[in-house]
Structures are given as structure tokens and as C-alpha cells.
Amino acid sequence: MRRNTPLITLLTGGALGVVLLIASMLAPRSKAPTGFSAAATPTPASAATVQSSSPAASPAPAATATANAQFRADYAGRVKGGVHASVAISIHGTQAIAYACNGSSVEAWLKGTAAGGRLALTGKNGAVLTGNYDSRRAFGNVSADGITYAFSVYTVKKPSGLYRATADVRGATIKAGWIVLPDGTQVGSLESNPDAAAPSATAAPPLDVTAGTAQDANTVLHVISISGTTGSGF
Amino acid sequence: MTAPPTIPVPLPPQRAASGAAKIAVPSLIGALVALTLGIYGRLHHPTGIAINIAGFTSPGYVKSWLATVATVFALVQVGSALVMYGKVPHVAAPSWIGGLHRWSGRLAFLLAVPVAIHCLYALGFQNYSTRVLLHSLFGCAFFGAFTVKMLILPKRGLPGWVLPVVGALVFTLLVALWFTSAYWFFSTFGIHR
Numbered sequence: 001m002r003r004n005t006p007l008i009t010l011l012t013g014g015a016l017g018v019v020l021l022i023a024s025m026l027a028p029r030s031k032a033p034t035g036f037s038a039a040a041t042p043t044p045a046s047a048a049t050v051q052s053s054s055p056a057a058s059p060a061p062a063a064t065a066t067a068n069a070q071f072r073a074d075y076a077g078r079v080k081g082g083v084h085a086s087v088a089i090s091i092h093g094t095q096a097i098a099y100a101c102n103g104s105s106v107e108a109w110l111k112g113t114a115a116g117g118r119l120a121l122t123g124k125n126g127a128v129l130t131g132n133y134d135s136r137r138a139f140g141n142v143s144a145d146g147i148t149y150a151f152s153v154y155t156v157k158k159p160s161g162l163y164r165a166t167a168d169v170r171g172a173t174i175k176a177g178w179i180v181l182p183d184g185t186q187v188g189s190l191e192s193n194p195d196a197a198a199p200s201a202t203a204a205p206p207l208d209v210t211a212g213t214a215q216d217a218n219t220v221l222h223v224i225s226i227s228g229t230t231g232s233g234f
Numbered sequence: 235m236t237a238p239p240t241i242p243v244p245l246p247p248q249r250a251a252s253g254a255a256k257i258a259v260p261s262l263i264g265a266l267v268a269l270t271l272g273i274y275g276r277l278h279h280p281t282g283i284a285i286n287i288a289g290f291t292s293p294g295y296v297k298s299w300l301a302t303v304a305t306v307f308a309l310v311q312v313g314s315a316l317v318m319y320g321k322v323p324h325v326a327a328p329s330w331i332g333g334l335h336r337w338s339g340r341l342a343f344l345l346a347v348p349v350a351i352h353c354l355y356a357l358g359f360q361n362y363s364t365r366v367l368l369h370s371l372f373g374c375a376f377f378g379a380f381t382v383k384m385l386i387l388p389k390r391g392l393p394g395w396v397l398p399v400v401g402a403l404v405f406t407l408l409v410a411l412w413f414t415s416a417y418w419f420f421s422t423f424g425i426h427r
Contacts, residue, residue, distance in 0.1 A: 006384035009340050013347050020351040210363050211422070220294045220419075222357065232279060 071114070072228045074161045075138040076179050077153030086187040087151045088162035088179040089119065089129070089138050090228035096121055097226055097233065098129050099162050099177045100142045100149065107177065107189035107201045108144035109164075156182050158225070159209040163188075164233065165221035176214065176221060178207045190216060256392055260385030268378025271350075275359030275370065295426070297349045298416035304349075305412040307342035308405050311335060315401060343380060346408070350377065369414035376407040 076088040085102035096114040098121050101107040110129045112121030119140060121129040131140015131151070139152035163178040178188035188204030207214045207223060214221045226233035314335040316322050353373060361367040383400045386392060 004388050005336070006387040009343065010381060010384040012340075013343050016344060016347045017351050020348055021355060024351065024355045212360075212366075213422075222294065234279065 071135075072231070073133070073135060073138075073155050074157075074228050075133070075153045076156045076161055076181060077151065078181070079142070079149035079151045081149065083149070084187065085149055086179045086181060087129075087142055087149070087153060088156075088226075089121075089133070089153070090162055090226050090233070091119075091133065092228040092231050092234040095234055096228075097162070098142070099164075099179060099226070100127070100129070100144045101177060101179060101187050101189045103187045104189060104203050105201050106145045106147055107191070108142075109177065110142070154182075158227070160184075162226040162233075163207060163209070163223045164226055165214060165223045167219055167221050169219050174216060174219065174221065176204045176216070176223075178204055178214075178223070180207070180209060253391065253393065256389045257386060257396060260382045260389075263385060264378040264380075264382035266378075267381045268374040271354065271377055272359055272370070272374040275354045275374070278355070278358060294419055297352055298419045300345050300349050301412050301416040304342040304345040305408060305416075307338040307345070308408045310338040311342065311401070312405055314338065315398070319398070342408070346376070365414050365418060369411060372407050372410045372414060376404065376411055379404045379407055 070093065072092055074088070074090045077086060079085045079087055079100075083102065085100065085106065087098060087100045089096060089098040091114040094113055094115050096112050096119055098110040098112075098119075099108070100110070108123045108125070108127035110121035110123035110127055112119070112129070114133060117132050117134060119129060119131045119133055119138065123129075123144070125145065127142075127144045129140065129142040131138055131142075133139075135155070137152060137154045139150075141148055141150050143149075160180045160182045163180065165174075165176045167174045172193055174190065174192055176188060176190040178186050180186050186204075186207055188207060189201040190204040191201045193200075205214045205216050205221075212223045212225075214223060224233055228234070314331050317325055317327050317331050318335060320327065350373060359370045359374070361370065379400065383397075383404050386396060386400065
């Protein structure tokens, strides 16, 4: 009797891979970046703001969705008013992700729709972004942590754009975001406990765009690019 | 490392074309495995989510240590293969050398699988730097080459050079994977857990 042991080895490894892959697909639901899932259920106040300012944007009509299904763009730049705060918006079809940040305590992740040239995004703690966009620029207002900024930002190409990192360290979640401006400047914040009622953010560690990593104390953060152009992060 | 003098290879009477087919079909399957991994890694949007294992600082360290242990087992693979083929002077192959070779290989492979799944699911096939592109290519090629090795192992009547060459390819790819990942990781972030 000769059993095909190499084949058994191969199939065992394959089965292990499939099990781990399924486990990975199931696991992130509980460990997903909570700011994002929270953005899907905005507070009544922020939802009302979005609807009153752009009634056509939510829900996106099916026809508009089809027309915009292929629209992809990434915008980033400083907000108006000579402050350090910046905003990055990525549009992938009718989905939009935005990040507003002043490089320290003020920051917000927002998620929403881009349809018919109008942006309507919401985030945690009443964060709201409304505005207009075309293939060249996006402009409007974004409110984060009670501060409203006006912005008019232009499309950017990699390595400029939006980056995000999440990590679980001994039960605590770290969530960081970076906006890389066209001149290479990085504006980033890091929340060490984004699930808290009033999460406190601090300046993010420098992002190594080439390596896709940043180091926060002893923790290596693996960064993913949020890009509407490539669809990464959507 | 061409003809293995100590391993008698039985040559059953078979069709002349069967030798080529014995290598071609496994090679084709191996190529499909490599291609499938590459396409999945490219199409699946990387989640960036990394589940931490207790006792390690980050998933990068978990992966680096698993890859390092797998590479050590791969070194055992080469050593035991050399002894089996009688290539080490004054060392006669002990009876357990076959078992050592098989089990070190199995362990190396099984340790590499979780690392690869994390790479594929959380990070994907990337090309943003030379190291990352090479690592992505080597990763896909390694599991393809390993599949070929496992599929041709039980086949009889292959030319003597086939197994050493495929084995060396698998080993080289694993070491290249280690250098483009764990070695880079440890030298960038330091060696600890």
C-alpha cells in the first residue's frame, strides 16, 4: 500500500489556507475600523443636516448611480483660512470616503455618496461634509469636532492622497489617517481608542509612503491607501 | 547535483512521452496555483486588517517569526537532501533522514501558509517598491513551485535531476521571500517579539 503522502501534505496546506482565509473574512467584521461602520449610521442631527443641504444626494437615484458608476477621483489639499487643517476626498463610483484632519486633535473620517456632482458624507460625532465636485476639483464645507472648514481642493496623484492604518494592540484599537499633500507634506492624526465616546487624537507618526508603514512606539502600523482611482480601501 | 547515485530509480517500461507528461501536468497545475494567488492578491482589495496573536507586538512580527522558522526548516531540507543523495563526504544517510526531510518540509510549508494568507488578505499583491514587487512575485511562485514538487514526488521514472532542481527552486524562492520580508522587517524595526 502506497499512499500519496505529498498530495496529502499539499491538500492539508490548501485546507489550512482556506480555513484561515474564511476566518479572516469573518474576523474583520468585529475588528473592522469602527469609525467606518459607525459612519453608516449617522446621528439624527447629522443625517438631517445632510438631507437639508443636498436632498438629491441621498438616496442616489439609480440613473445617476449608473451614470456615475465609473467616476473615480482623489482630491486633497489644505482647507481655506490659512490653517494647517487639510481634507482628502476619494470618490469611487457613487461612494465617497473623506478624511479631515488638522494634524493633531481635530480629525474625522467620513463616508457617504457622490452623485450628480454633489458630495454628502457623514462621520462620527456629527462630522459632516457637503460640497460639489467635478473631474478637477471638489469644494464645500466640512465640520469635524465642532469646527467647520471651507475647502476647495484639487485632484492629486499617488503618492499624494489619503492613507489609513488600523491595528489592534493588546485589545486596544489604534486608527490613524494621513493626508499626503501634493508638495509631500503629511497631515495625520492617530486615535488610540476610536471606540470611546469622545476619542482623543494626537499627531500621527511619520508615514513612510514607500514602505507603507509607520511606527507608533513599538507598534508597526501597516498603511493602506484610500484611493477612488484604484478602488483601494473601498 | 545531477545524478543521485545512492537512490536507485526504478524505470518501469512506459511510453517515451510519459516522462515529459509527468513533469508537464504538475508544472501546469503549479503555474495555475501561482497565477490564482497572484490574481486573487491583485483583485481582492486589501483590508489592512491584521489580527494580532497574543505575545507579539504586531502581525508583522508574527509573520516574520513564522517565516524565519520556516526558512530554518528549509535549511534542514537542503541538508537532509544532500545527505540522502550522498553529497556530504563521510556521512552515510541514516535511516531517519527520509523522515526528517519529509517532516521538516511539511512543517515549513504549514508555517508558510498562514503568513501567505495574511499577505493575500490584508496586504495583497503590491508593486509600490522593488522589494514589495519581488516579494509578491516570489510568494506566488513559491506556492506554485511547491505544488509542482509535491505532485512530481510520487512519480516514478523521472530523470534524476528533476527533483533536486525543483527542490532547489522551492528553497531558493523561500529564502528570497524571507530576505524580501522578514529580513527587511527585522532590520527595519528590530529583532524582538
